[in-house]
Amino acid sequence: MSADCSFSSVLEASQQGWMSSGGEDTLLSLALPLDGIDPLHALPVLADQASFQMLMDGAPGLCLAAAGSCQQLELAGARRFELAQRFTDLSLNRLVDTRAISPAQARPRVLLRFRFFEQVGEHHHGAMHPPAVEAVLPRWQLTRQGRRGWLRLNGVVNSAAEARELAEQLWLKCEQLQADLPFITSSRSPTQLANGNPDLWKQRYSRAVERGIELVNGGELHKLVLAVRHTIDLDNRFNPLPLLQRLRRQQAGSCRFQWQREADDVFFGASPERLLSLRGGWLRSDALAGTAGEGDDGMQLLRSDKDRREHELVVDTLTNQLRQMGLTPCRRRQPQLARHGQLTHLHTPITAEVQGRSALSLAEQLHPTPAVAGLPRREAMAWLRTLEPFERGCYAAPIGWIDSAGDAELRVAIRCGHARGRHLDLTAGAGLVRGSIAERERQEVELKLAVLADQLKLQTSERNRSIV
Numbered sequence: 001m002s003a004d005c006s007f008s009s010v011l012e013a014s015q016q017g018w019m020s021s022g023g024e025d026t027l028l029s030l031a032l033p034l035d036g037i038d039p040l041h042a043l044p045v046l047a048d049q050a051s052f053q054m055l056m057d058g059a060p061g062l063c064l065a066a067a068g069s070c071q072q073l074e075l076a077g078a079r080r081f082e083l084a085q086r087f088t089d090l091s092l093n094r095l096v097d098t099r100a101i102s103p104a105q106a107r108p109r110v111l112l113r114f115r116f117f118e119q120v121g122e123h124h125h126g127a128m129h130p131p132a133v134e135a136v137l138p139r140w141q142l143t144r145q146g147r148r149g150w151l152r153l154n155g156v157v158n159s160a161a162e163a164r165e166l167a168e169q170l171w172l173k174c175e176q177l178q179a180d181l182p183f184i185t186s187s188r189s190p191t192q193l194a195n196g197n198p199d200l201w202k203q204r205y206s207r208a209v210e211r212g213i214e215l216v217n218g219g220e221l222h223k224l225v226l227a228v229r230h231t232i233d234l235d236n237r238f239n240p241l242p243l244l245q246r247l248r249r250q251q252a253g254s255c256r257f258q259w260q261r262e263a264d265d266v267f268f269g270a271s272p273e274r275l276l277s278l279r280g281g282w283l284r285s286d287a288l289a290g291t292a293g294e295g296d297d298g299m300q301l302l303r304s305d306k307d308r309r310e311h312e313l314v315v316d317t318l319t320n321q322l323r324q325m326g327l328t329p330c331r332r333r334q335p336q337l338a339r340h341g342q343l344t345h346l347h348t349p350i351t352a353e354v355q356g357r358s359a360l361s362l363a364e365q366l367h368p369t370p371a372v373a374g375l376p377r378r379e380a381m382a383w384l385r386t387l388e389p390f391e392r393g394c395y396a397a398p399i400g401w402i403d404s405a406g407d408a409e410l411r412v413a414i415r416c417g418h419a420r421g422r423h424l425d426l427t428a429g430a431g432l433v434r435g436s437i438a439e440r441e442r443q444e445v446e447l448k449l450a451v452l453a454d455q456l457k458l459q460t461s462e463r464n465r466s467i468v
């Protein structure tokens with residue numbers, strides 16, 4: 001092991017960090033290079049018993065696991081983007097980073113998860129809902145990009161002795177992670193219990209889609225993205241890690257994510273859609289809309305007038321919003337095909353130079369995109385409230401991180417599930433535009449739900465063979 005990653009060097013860094021700040025409640029951040037550890041695989045050891053756990057697996061790009069909370073913010077509603085950005089800046093600026101000169105992957109990060117709607121709908125008050133935004137400076141952060149990896153520990157210290165303790169904890173965790181990690185297996189996949197009427201969502205959805213199509217054909221809306229929720233009851237708790245590990249192979253182009261608030265509340269998925277990536281003052285956003293039906297390898301999709309219009313609405317809106325912010329976005333002229341497992345979409349990447357803008361001021365403009373809400377945005381959002389009989393929660397909302405250099409990765413949380421105890425909610429939606437056919441849209445969400453359900457690899461009891 002090289003000199004800069006020996007225990008004595010960590011200890012020395014912790015003491016220097018403490019002395020350089022010397023104040024009460026010093027937020028100390030220690031880091032060590034730690035190659036060869038897969039954060040997805042290591043998450044249970046990293047987290048130990050911590051209730052907060054997070055994973056953003058963009059492998060073969062950056063894979064990040066985090067656990068425990070050092071500083072956190074939860075907000076109920078208004079000005080959530082602005083306040084979450086302020087919390088992020090304050091937390092990261094306050095950190096005494098003893099490894100300030102380290103590669104981008106090692107930078108300290110604040111993790112963020114938004115709810116789709118700023119406010120909970122009138123009819124759903126009283127039930128448990130995720131906050132409008134959660135922002136967490138984690139205690140532990142483990143990253144890997146390529147063959148390189150880093151372990152970071154953030155903690156509040158009030159004395160040289162506490163700074164030393166922090167260094168010891170980092171060293172100990174480093175040793176634990178280098179020992180043999182347990183394999184990720186769910187000893188037995190949970191069995192899906194028979195639940196009422198598995199076709200209930202279809203009946204509800206058909207009615208909502210017909211109304212949605214009236215709205216777009218009548219010109220009241222240009223687009224509306226209606227979602228459905230399917231709830232599955234299980235005989236056991238669902239552990240998403242084996243699923244996320246499989247999806248890494250099957251959907252390498254997606255970003256797998258998991259946000260565990262507590263052991264009984266885990267939100268997870270594999271997002272094909274970037275709300276924004278910020279790297280060194282450059283933004284990239286994905287317009288992703290238009291979905292191939294079963295049996296179409298994408299050629300019909302590329303020729304479909306309805307899908308091309310639906311897609312173009314998303315590209316135009318994203319580029320206009322960026323222009324309104326005084327930016328000069330670039331886009332490809334023609335959409336490409338993006339394949340994510342069994343689903344193929346039309347995809348147009350959009351880029352812009354955004355020097356000096358914060359990630360969340362940009363995200364506030366872009367969320368929710370017409371790929372997941374509709375157009376005009378405000379009217380579409382109001383119709384979603386009327387036509388969707390459930391709270392979206394964090395479905396289709398931004399999830400990701402911001403680092404100490406202002407770089408960020410925010411994904412749109414679709415292709416996702418939310419496990420609460422033994423209940424598992426799967427949510428999927430499809431965009432309606434003029435000319436949409438109700439039956440096709442129903443088939444599209446059915447396909448999306450079936451793909452999700454299939455990936456879960458649940459056991460089915462004799463009495464309940466079909467999920468969707």
Ligand SMILES: C=C(O[C@@H]1C=C(C(=O)O)C=C[C@H]1O)C(=O)O
Pocket residue numbers: 225227273288289290291345371372414415427428429430431448
């Ligand atoms: C809303 C979802 O997906 C979005 C809607 C799409 C469509 O309508 O074609 C395609 C990709 C996503 O932007 C979802 O999967 O839940």
